[in-house]
Amino acid sequence: MKALPVVLPDNVHVFERGWLSSNNVLMLGRHEATLVDSGYLIHAPQTLDLVRHALKGRRLDRIVNTHLHSDHCGGNATLQAHYGSETLVPVSELDNVRHWDEDKLSFKATGQQCQRFSADGVLTPGDKLTMADMEWQVMGAPGHDAHSLLLYCPQEAILISADALWQNGFGVIFPELDGESGFIEERATLDLIASLDVRVVIPGHGAVFTDVAAALKRARTRLDFLSGNPVRNAEYAVKVLLKFLLLERQRMALADVPALFASLPIIQAASRRYLDKTPEETAEWTIKQLVRACSARVESGYLLNDG
Template sequence: MKLHPSIHVFERGWLSSNNVLLLGRHDAAMIDSGYVAHKQQTLDLVRHALHGRRLDRLYTTHLHSDHCGGNAALQAHFGCDTYIPEPEAEKVRHWDEDALSFKATGQQCERFSIDGVISAGETLTLGDLEWQVLGAPGHHAHSVIFYCPSEKVLVSADALWQNGFGVIFPELEGDEGFAEAAATLDVIAGLDAKLVIPGHGAVFEDVDAALSRARRRLDFLSADPKRNAEYAVKVLLKFLLLERQSMPVAEVVPLFASIPLMQAIASRHLGMSTEQLAAWAIKQLVRACSARVENELLLNDG
């Protein structure tokens, strides 16, 4: 199944989310902007695809740094109107670093402004096609996804990948997340989607198979919430390593100590000290061939 000619997907690595550019006859919109460390690459990709046109609108599926880190750069260059899920609006307007996820996860995001909000139940015209905005809590409590009924295309963010989904962060913060993630998978199953543009990874067509894998993964995690916590630690360390490419092993403990979410996971979910958690996380990445240790340096791998 081919994408409609108005839909352009920039598949990125795991540090930056995929970007979806929607080119209409009279305007251009984009969904998600990647991580701040890749902002120049994001800008170059968009400028090349626009061929001198302006980016008019920018939409963010959820306020994680790998999905909104390029917002400020795109705003500065194009002056595009920017929209985020409605419950996050005041946090962004006041740039509340304690309420936003960036500080808690040890990640970066340049401050950006917003021009409006999006809410579940809305219908938007993007790339001359009608897209439904659907609520997709689970990975993030206020995430949204976009579905185009005429093309049977779903922009699923981190609610559904070809093999799983993003960390269920609300569970780590003391809120319900597993049930919401299951409900979101039910919503996706109720659509007639034939092609999915995920937040990470390649565009795929085997929607039913992906949903089955996601449900099995969710059952595995929810059966023992410790598994979700362990997964989060590995993901967060891998993200930091992707950004830095290398770091002294001795700096991992103080780095973990500076990240509020790591501290919460260590004490609340895993019953470990910061030192124990850092040692465990390094061992797990090395075992998975996602990192290696050489000359007292932790190096990105895989």
Template sequence: MTLPATMRVFERGWLSSNNILFIGRDDTALVDSGYATHAPQTVALVRHALQGRPLDRLINTHMHSDHCGGNAALQREYRCRTTIPASEADAVRTWNQDVLTFELTGQQCERFTYTDTLAPGDAITLGDMEWQVLGAPGHDPHSLVFYCPAERILISADALWENGFGVIFPELEGASGFAETRATLELIASLNVDIVIPGHGAPFTDFDAALKRAFSRLDYFVADPARNAQNAVKVLLKFLLLERQSIPLADVPRLMADMHLSAEANRRYLHQPAEDLAEWAVSQLVRACAAKVVDDRLVNVG
């Protein structure tokens, strides 16, 4: 797999999204900035790769904290033009953390500003290449993906991973998300793609196989929406554990109950006492070797 010389992908850990750096003849740009706790590392990676050049533009595929948590740090470092999805502009301008889902997911993001916006149907030049801006609702109603027809490259954010896609969050609150996810996958399937750069995980080339797995996973959730809720609860706990690295087991029920989306997933679909749900989520992470229990604490693994 060979990317164009003007592109670099920084594959990050699960807590942070991947960062895609473009170094063109006349300007530079970064797509997505990772999580807040990794912001100094993000700045260092960008600074090293740019070798003295400025970062001219920062672009976000969507406003989840693991994709925009480094925005403020990069703005301080470079005073870069910052571009966000148009439908998120009001929430960012007023810093409505409920709409932006930071508080709903128990996550953090330092406040940042934006310069301009992108919407589905727009076109953008990155790394001397022309990219189409496509809407990709499902995981997030406002998410965008970027497609370069000339190079047959898709920057898919959390709409398509090598093994699935991001949690379908709207369904947790009783909104529609499954239909939007299917429409997004069908749109992506209509593209001529050689390389996919996902929001998490390594870039990959087996596009058809990834789509087949994604459609199968969606069918699995649609058949029983509680499965999407269970997946969300595990992911939210894992994200919290990645940030804190260690959590007293006695605190897990309260922390999960305090996360709005986790509580909503339980209220609508799982109907478990807080202690039982916490015990189940902990056991699932341990079973998956994503965590371990040490001296009455849940400890991150990986």
């Protein structure tokens, strides 16, 4: 049976992006236009083109970030420079942005890029936000990221879930890599989503979907698997992080990967706490895993993106 098309209001536009960028959601109200999440830095020109085309001469008044991983806020600076857009970030990240604290923001820890941007205001769980002439509730969604938020519109039963829920899973539970709690929080976030009347989910990555119950079931099964042995979460994380960097660069000298891993705090923490390896040993293991999965290949001393 052919799946029914997902129906969104005419003034809600979803730009489904490929890796490395998150999806972007453009909300066109009568008096304001808002973009939820802005993709990765190297895709910023494409993000600007997508937004400019959809705005048809209008101004982008506001940027809203569900969380501040590089693939969700990497286009902020470009859009701010072009439109002067007001930008709202999770309340617990405001000082980190204003001081550009690279030890607290995630970019340095993961080796990913993000051009410095400004924050004009905050989103706090419990807030109500008007986007596309509809009221959206701001809800805390820790798990994947301690600061992450959900945006929920009861009027249309639409949920912007960011990386808390995808059609087939959720994002890496990063707090656990640093020895912080994340599995319990992710489970509570899934329970929160299950308690809402949701007709349509706009995830941070992948297609918009409507079968929320099935997605929640898959996510809970995945969470049980990862939390049952946290080493699995760490192994998944280092593979994701290397694949991300490889997607960005397309080729990396094999000899450079061990030093790269040794320089990244999040890899250092995962290697020490869960993998019982040095970062250099973790690099060797991760390369082998990507090659085995046909996600990368080795040629003439280089690791090349594949798959």
